[in-house]
Amino acid sequence: MNELSRYKLRCRRGMKELDFVLERYLSNHFPQADAEEIQRFDELLELQDPSLFGIIFQIEPTPEPFQALAAKIRALS
Template identity: 45%
Template sequence: MKELERARWRCRRGLLELDIVLQRFMDQYYTQLDESGLEQFERLLALPDNDLWDLITARQVTTDDNLQQVLELLQKS
């Protein structure tokens, strides 16, 4: 449970739109992620807010196929 709370804290960002998407993702998908998915999510959270938002809104495309699974879930959120 401590890991879940830590992840929720890391989802607090500077963009309101990003906060909303990340909180929906946490509520709907986070607990269903396997180890690889959790790692992908952490890598996405390490991105600057604007870069992450651009990936979620498909203004920017990632060249890293490993991030695609979690990115698609974020786009559904």
């Protein structure tokens, strides 16, 4: 299983909205992501669904380390 396939599995969440935006990020930005962005994406995927949803959909404040990545993901939704 290649890296992109592993990330596709990790992007399957309990919420369709998250599945949609995370999979769009994978298709549009992940292949060109640098090591730092991939590390941030890993960290973002470690969050529980409610927190991740809150950050992506701007319901709660976005922690500084995730701001640039969250903005990229939001631009695709």
